[in-house]
Amino acid sequence: MTDARHVEEIGQVLDGTQTGRDGFVSASWRRCVELYGMDPMRSDPAHIVTEAELRDHRKQAEWMIAAARSGLQSLFRQVAGQNYVLLLTDAQGVCVDFFGDDLFVEDLRSAGLYLGSNWSEDLAGTCGVGACIYTQEPVTVHQDDHFGNSHTMLSCTAAPIFDSLGQLAAVLDISLLRSPTPKSSQNLAMSLVTNAARRVEMANLMAESPRDWVLRLSSSPEFLDVDPEAAVRLDGAGRILGYTRTARRLFPSGASIIGRRIDEVLGLSVDDLPDLMRDRPTEERVIEMRDGGALFGHAIAPKAPRKPHVGLRASGALAGLTGGDPGMARLLAQAERLAPGTVPLLITGETGTGKAKLARAIHMTGKAQGFISLDCAGLDMQHLLDACFDLPGPTTLLLRRIEDLSTDTATALSGLLDGRPDLRPLSTSCLSPAELTLPQPLFHRLAGCTLSLPPLRMRRDLDWLISRHLRRQTSELIRLSPAARVDLKGRLWQGNIRELEHVLDVAASLCIGPVIDLPDLPSSIASASETSPSLARDPWDALEQVLEACDWNMAQTARRFGVNRSTILRRMRKAGLQPPE
Numbered sequence: 001m002t003d004a005r006h007v008e009e010i011g012q013v014l015d016g017t018q019t020g021r022d023g024f025v026s027a028s029w030r031r032c033v034e035l036y037g038m039d040p041m042r043s044d045p046a047h048i049v050t051e052a053e054l055r056d057h058r059k060q061a062e063w064m065i066a067a068a069r070s071g072l073q074s075l076f077r078q079v080a081g082q083n084y085v086l087l088l089t090d091a092q093g094v095c096v097d098f099f100g101d102d103l104f105v106e107d108l109r110s111a112g113l114y115l116g117s118n119w120s121e122d123l124a125g126t127c128g129v130g131a132c133i134y135t136q137e138p139v140t141v142h143q144d145d146h147f148g149n150s151h152t153m154l155s156c157t158a159a160p161i162f163d164s165l166g167q168l169a170a171v172l173d174i175s176l177l178r179s180p181t182p183k184s185s186q187n188l189a190m191s192l193v194t195n196a197a198r199r200v201e202m203a204n205l206m207a208e209s210p211r212d213w214v215l216r217l218s219s220s221p222e223f224l225d226v227d228p229e230a231a232v233r234l235d236g237a238g239r240i241l242g243y244t245r246t247a248r249r250l251f252p253s254g255a256s257i258i259g260r261r262i263d264e265v266l267g268l269s270v271d272d273l274p275d276l277m278r279d280r281p282t283e284e285r286v287i288e289m290r291d292g293g294a295l296f297g298h299a300i301a302p303k304a305p306r307k308p309h310v311g312l313r314a315s316g317a318l319a320g321l322t323g324g325d326p327g328m329a330r331l332l333a334q335a336e337r338l339a340p341g342t343v344p345l346l347i348t349g350e351t352g353t354g355k356a357k358l359a360r361a362i363h364m365t366g367k368a369q370g371f372i373s374l375d376c377a378g379l380d381m382q383h384l385l386d387a388c389f390d391l392p393g394p395t396t397l398l399l400r401r402i403e404d405l406s407t408d409t410a411t412a413l414s415g416l417l418d419g420r421p422d423l424r425p426l427s428t429s430c431l432s433p434a435e436l437t438l439p440q441p442l443f444h445r446l447a448g449c450t451l452s453l454p455p456l457r458m459r460r461d462l463d464w465l466i467s468r469h470l471r472r473q474t475s476e477l478i479r480l481s482p483a484a485r486v487d488l489k490g491r492l493w494q495g496n497i498r499e500l501e502h503v504l505d506v507a508a509s510l511c512i513g514p515v516i517d518l519p520d521l522p523s524s525i526a527s528a529s530e531t532s533p534s535l536a537r538d539p540w541d542a543l544e545q546v547l548e549a550c551d552w553n554m555a556q557t558a559r560r561f562g563v564n565r566s567t568i569l570r571r572m573r574k575a576g577l578q579p580p581e
């Protein structure tokens, strides 16, 4: 288009004529004339800030330049040889980082495509960076979309980059000095620049938050771990501390999302995050959205403090395994100290107490890269050897129910562990070490240290486990009636957490409305008189622990044992037990 036609078209747009320009371009032309008093006939030189000003702008944008650098480098490699130039500007439009072909440096500099050039709309007129700052959306300003005559050869495609609090922090622009006439020739540039901006936001969010949870989200399981679409940063209570622009779209528009709880939008809470860590297959890490949709999630645990942890509280994946039971807290703190080493661990506990879950959390906290899980029942020698062939490096070998190992496979396992220091065995068993009848040499190769999980009836965080499971399984907010809660608290839970989960799942399916009541609960499988083998020895051995788990509430303890209060009082006297002062 000739200069005269360009000026004529701007005049038409100012008169309110639709000339087929994109709406944001026409609006920007109007601002240029009416707000900034610009004249499209004037060929102003590029606006370059002074060296001292550039130093200031770069200093302010230091963190963004660092976060964006490798993304810009890889984007520049993708367009190398095609005469594109990449600019990173700050939120004021000043170019603070630049990638271009050395051959054209002089041309680029005189076109303003260089360090220090100021592309804000009120100085440069309608341009990619200026329009992007104004609209806060990705835009292409192609050739005579530009307001000033001096820029009508350029094609500029720009995408905004937001900080983790949702403020515009920078603009990533990809420009061509000379481009083909159709604007659609820049569609690929648009897709490259928006993807690069999304990755810069992601890198920035990750770098900010080593002590917080990060939940990454993707609509496709294949890209979840390699190139997620969105991410949020969460504190220990599940409140949002930061987010990427795409994650903002998950929330209803309007109010700020900083400080809001993640369970307001997604069907999960912070307690569910350990289940979304990388050790689980991607397809299983599904998160339900409150609007009925679903996404795949990848949770990254807060990094443990660098100094060895001496307190009682575990962190990261291990911390998510208890809601404050003191025995579990002690066990998890031990597990956290043992996790980074190579000592083989034996995890014991009744069925369903979470042995496999604890093993996976130890693996996540440790240093091994690979993770293999094998069920020992029916495991033959060849399968064992095949599974451990060709591993990526140090690997955790989870052997579930080690008591079911056949003699032949037990022998092969000893040999395998001797020859393979890269394998760290974590074994689980429902039997105590004294009850295990493994060959001695194998026992000592597996049980460097034993961690014993308490049965559910001895845990003091039953309420937490219940709420956590209900929140995870159901999209609505389902509650328990007081009577149903009392009933659940009085059960013996021979199947432990697995049984609890099944009971809650049945109750949630049967209840009508948001409250689970007594009739919705499936009846208890066990009473004290028909207990599991480990309990059958003498259920009263556990009296003190059950009392503690029930906060010395006689009525609740009586319900757990399926007896009346006076029996509990008699048994307490016999065992010399006194409630704490």
Ligand SMILES: Nc1ncnc2c1ncn2[C@@H]1O[C@H](COP(=O)(O)OP(=O)(O)OP(=O)(O)O)[C@@H](O)[C@H]1O
Binding pocket: 320, 321, 322, 349, 350, 351, 352, 353, 354, 355, 356, 357, 358, 400, 428, 429, 430, 465, 497, 498, 501
């Ligand atoms: N600390 C926990 N918090 C919440 N859920 C848990 C916890 N531990 C276990 N679970 C859940 O309880 C169920 C049983 O856990 P897991 O398979 O780890 O038990 P297990 O002791 O290995 O069982 P088994 O010996 O029968 O194989 C799983 O659904 C698991 O997600």
